[in-house]
Amino acid sequence: MTVKTLAHKLNAKELNLADPNREVERIYAGDLLSHVMGNAPSNCVWFTVMTNVNICAVATLTDCSVIVVCEGCIPDQLTLERAKTQGINILSTVLTISEAIVRVHNAG
Amino acid sequence: MSSLHLEYEVEGNNFVSAGQATEKVKFCLKGMGINPADIRRIAIAMYEAEINMVIHANGGKALVDIFVDKIVVKLVDTGPGIADIDKAMTPGFSTATDSIRDLGFGAGMGLHNMKKYTDEMYVESTVGVGTTITLVVNFS
Structure with missing residues (x-):
């Protein structure tokens, strides 16, 4: 599905939609950035509760399609500005990581 | 060979600018038409x-040399050095503080990831003098 469709399924806040038509092919979840870098596949949706600016670097390095910040967490202004500059899709949802994964999985 | x-x-201690050297190298490699999988490998290792x-x-x-067939990145610091390199290479081992962990780092996977994603990796370190890490990725 596309990032735009994903945002709709998760009822997510669209914090930065640089490329809404980008395809999401895999699912990954994690908060420890070295684990994310080591394991997140390209073109994935990355679910996390981390909000600091380093998530932008990790998203760029892993080439994930979209970051979804869960549990109602909102990234700070610096993170959002970096996401805009680097063209990173970033959403926020009140769902927990597990709820969000189940919803995306069930949506196919 | 020319490079x-x-x-x-x-x-140091600036988590906002951290990763900028890696991003510049990544951009440069992209412009040179290097295989994206190779770019990903060196970018992850260098960022760590x-x-x-x-x-x-x-x-x-960060000293970077890009050759026709590979990239060599040397990261040179004059920090405290690593007392026990083998221990530091163990996945999960970390000396990072809680405030660093709050930022999502300090998982103890840094050196492990560097080794995992490169073709060659060398760690030279002397306590009280500093550490030099050399990362090599061969282009496919």
Whole structure:
């Protein structure tokens, strides 16, 4: 599905939609950035509760399609500005990581 | 063999600018048409090394040489050094503080990831003098 469709399924806040038509092919979840870098596949949706600016670097390095910040967490202004500059899709949802994964999985 | 040489200063304890050297190298490799999978490997390894210098060594220098067939990145710092390199290479081992962990770092996977994603990796370190990490990725 596309990032735009994903945002709709998760009822997510669209914090930065640089490329809404980008395809999401895999699912990954994690908060420890070295684990994310080591394991997140390209073109994935990355679910996390981390909000600091380093998530932008990790998203760029892993080439994930979209970051979804869960549990109602909102990234700070610096993170959002970096996401805009680097063209990173970033959403926020009140769902927990597990709820969000189940919803995306069930949506196919 | 001719190469492109790049040098970057990495600022210590600055998590906002951390990763900028890696991003510049990544951009440069992209422009040269290097295989995206190879770019991903060196970018992940270099970012881990850059973050380590930011966290542990009050910054340092990144010296990059891009050849026709490979990239060699040397990360040189004058930080506290690593007392036991084998122990530091163990997945999960970390000396990072809680405030570093709050940022999502300090998982103890940094050196492990560097090894995993490169074709060659060398760690030279002397306690009280500093650490030099060399990362090599061969282009496919």
